[in-house]
Amino acid sequence: MFNDPSTEKPAIARRERRFAARWQQILKAAARLFADKGFHRTTTREIAEAASVSEGTLYNYFKNKDDILYGILTQLVEAQSQTNQPTISVSMDASQFFTDYLNQRKKHFDKNSIMMQALISEILSNSELREQYYSQLVEPSIHMMESLLRVRMAIGQIREIDAAQLSRVFYGLLMGLFLLKAIGDPVIDSHWDELSELTTSIVFDGLTPT
Amino acid sequence: MFNDPSTEKPAIARRERRFAARWQQILKAAARLFADKGFHRTTTREIAEAASVSEGTLYNYFKNKDDILYGILTQLVEAQSQTNQPTISVSMDASQFFTDYLNQRKKHFDKNSIMMQALISEILSNSELREQYYSQLVEPSIHMMESLLRVRMAIGQIREIDAAQLSRVFYGLLMGLFLLKAIGDPVIDSHWDELSELTTSIVFDGLTPT
Amino acid sequence: MFNDPSTEKPAIARRERRFAARWQQILKAAARLFADKGFHRTTTREIAEAASVSEGTLYNYFKNKDDILYGILTQLVEAQSQTNQPTISVSMDASQFFTDYLNQRKKHFDKNSIMMQALISEILSNSELREQYYSQLVEPSIHMMESLLRVRMAIGQIREIDAAQLSRVFYGLLMGLFLLKAIGDPVIDSHWDELSELTTSIVFDGLTPT
Amino acid sequence: MFNDPSTEKPAIARRERRFAARWQQILKAAARLFADKGFHRTTTREIAEAASVSEGTLYNYFKNKDDILYGILTQLVEAQSQTNQPTISVSMDASQFFTDYLNQRKKHFDKNSIMMQALISEILSNSELREQYYSQLVEPSIHMMESLLRVRMAIGQIREIDAAQLSRVFYGLLMGLFLLKAIGDPVIDSHWDELSELTTSIVFDGLTPT
DNA sequence: AATGAATGAGGATTCATTCAT
DNA sequence: AATGAATGAATCCTCATTCAT
Secondary structure (H helix, E strand, O other), X not given: OOOOHHHHHHHHHHHHHHXXXXXXXXXXXXXXXXXXXXXXXXXXXXXXXXXXXXHHHHHHHOOOHHHHHHHHHXXXXXXXXXXXXXXXXXXXXXXXXXXXXXXXXXXXXXXXXXXXXXXXXXXXXXXXXXXXXXXXXXXXXXXXXXXXXXXXXHOOOOOXXXXXXXXXXXXXXXXXXXXXHHHOOHHHHHOOOOHHHHHHHHHHHOOOOO | OOOOHHHHHHHHHHHHHHHHXXXXXXXXXXXXXXXXXXXXXXXXHHHHHHOOOOHHHHHHHOOOXXXXXXXHHHHHHHHHHXXXXXXXXXXXOHHHHHHHHHHHHHHHHHHOHHHHHXXXXXXXXXXXXXXXXXXXXXXXXXXXXXXXXXXXXXXXXOOOOOHHHHHHHHHHHHHHHHHHHHHOOHXXXXXXXXXXXXXXXXXXXXXXXX | OOOOHHHHHHHHHHHHHHHHHHHHHHHHHHHHHHHHHOOOOOOHHHHHHHOOOOHHHHHHHOOOHHHHHHHHHHXXXXXXXXXXXXXXXXXXXXXXXXXXXXXXXXXHHHHOHHHHHHHHHXXXXXXXXXXXXXXXXXXXXXXXXXXXXXXXXXXXXXXXXXXXXXXXXXXXXXXXXXXXXXXXXXHHHHOOOOHHHHHHXXXXXXXXXX | OOOOHHHHHHHHHHHXXXXXXXXXXXXXXXXXXXXXXXXXXXXXXHHHHHOOOOHHHHHHHOOOHHHHHHHHHHXXXXXXXXXXXOOOOOOXXXXXXXXXXXXXXXXXXXXXXXXXXXXXXXHOOOHXXXXXXXXXXXXXXXXHHHHHHHHHHHOOOOOOOOHHHHHHHHHHHXXXXXXXXXXXXXXXXXXOOOHHHHHHHHHHHOOOOO
């Protein structure tokens, strides 16, 4: 009788929004803790406290502790899919494009660094998570990079190299720098913002003196 | 009663060798398990079983479970200090030298990959271990690379770039490729042996078409 | 949402009562076991079983196994502080007063004998517990006894003796008799109720024949 | 052939003496540790170290850890049986006799206080040990005291009181004072040497003012 | 939907005892 | 007879998960 869709749907939407907000709130708290002390050293009690909810409530939003980890992955995938698209203009100068691309990746790292740090450690010791991480985050990135490189090669802006390998080398470089930062290297940390240009300079012009 | 060194010292030496052997045996077993399922998902019972000793025996060789981790680190440090020395001949062609260096690092990675995988995950979530890892393994490597680069710059074999940053970029590249392999990228895996040359080619000659 | 104190406070109070009840329930069970087989021979599993809770629940009420011991001490201190007050009427005949006092202590012993037996053994081998026991239970008792004695001396009901030492002798006597009972002496056990009078008779009239 | 008893027996005796010496050495070390930290908090490794022998050697001298405790008891029983005899002279003045007796007990306590402290805690939580302690140490002492008292009563030196109970009261008093000292009462500790006279004075002359 | 007490399986660690050398 | 490494049962405690309120 009272089921007026015009009032009911907003109610559902509101509930969904509330749910999503709480979900995020828990996720954020957990990510911060995972990044800080690692997944296994973080207790559900700590997560609950940090998220200002009770321990029981966690289980209304996540199936179990592992599920929070997968939630962070999902979040990261979404973040990346939003960042990736608006990147390229073929006409642009190749090295400028490359610097831009690196900067964009760096921005993405910076913005999501807590979630990435929350995951990275577990990725290396949890094979299921690792596979999902690879197929949902790493592979798409590499594939996109690969096809961008192919385009540049096709129009002669960069020389012909195995694009599959080249894209891996670049992706590896990015991960490596991120890792080195995470491990606490002071030089990387203090020059974090100049690294894109340095890398571009190395990669495009080479080390051979002119 | 009669402290005949010719009989007593060997007895002590034998004991020491037995101790070292057992220590290694446990360490190896633990490293394999840590690399496979992570430190926290590995139980002391599993380590004991894999090392064919009793659980109690573990504690005759290691203060606690964490101590095994530090033992692996110690082992890695030793392995690296043995690998690092015989590196360079200044006269050599710069890009050849670079390829050799990468190959040597790669060999080191390959030989100690289990121990590295055993550590890497924990490094990212255990700050004490991380600091030790950085100061005992990463920093020395980077410093060595840095001084090698300075020499090459001084003699004009490579152009002048901030050596501190450059060495980080290279070290990051190495770590990143190792990580990408650990994460299971098939392209990296199947071309693992060609990567040194590819990387040298990129880094020295650049991507710009000639 | 509406913080109606009339409903909220009782809820908290109810929780507190529930907590206190469980706390007591565990304490009682533990005290009985400690008194019977000693602290170290009692396992947390046994305590849990005897208290009809799970092992984990113990740790919602006590920080660790030692903490149960300190809980028993706390309980004893409270019991004593309630018993101690209603003791004296100065006008009373000195030996009558003394008998009354002994009887009162005896009643206290009897009522709390399980808790005392639970503690006594550990007190002798755990210095921190011993110090707390001394300062919270023994010393106050002795001090009270001492001041009572001083009053009686002042009004000439008992002769002048070092009150500090005298009160220790009495307190020691009480402890010794309690111990002798705990050790299982049959004579003490069967004459437990007459001991106050006997002791008074010895202490006041002396052993010298009249 | 070579079994010349005149040389063999001393050899055996020497071996026995060596055995007894080691046995004592271990016992002393253990008693000190038990007295200090309690039986359960003392490990066999600690005993071995304190006695300068290996852990395995302990088991050549004692069946198990408990057996060391019974060894201490045995030692104490011997010590007491040697102390007890040369005590009394009926002719002596009763209160002098009593002071002497207390002093002798006190000396015994002082001399064996470490062994007593080693045992006392366990006695209260180990029923088998307690029973042995009672029948071998407490009961004989009480019985001796009782018969001494009966003699004094018979000759009219002290008035007629139930000797069984009286001897318990005295024994309890002694134990209580010892306990109070063990618990760390400073007054008892600093007046330890005057307590015999004070006690005699109380017990013989009573508290009633003359 | 939220709470947090209760649960109990699981895990690291200790330690008395054994036994090969 | 002495040693001390090896053993593994036993124990305390933690923590993810459940469920009654």
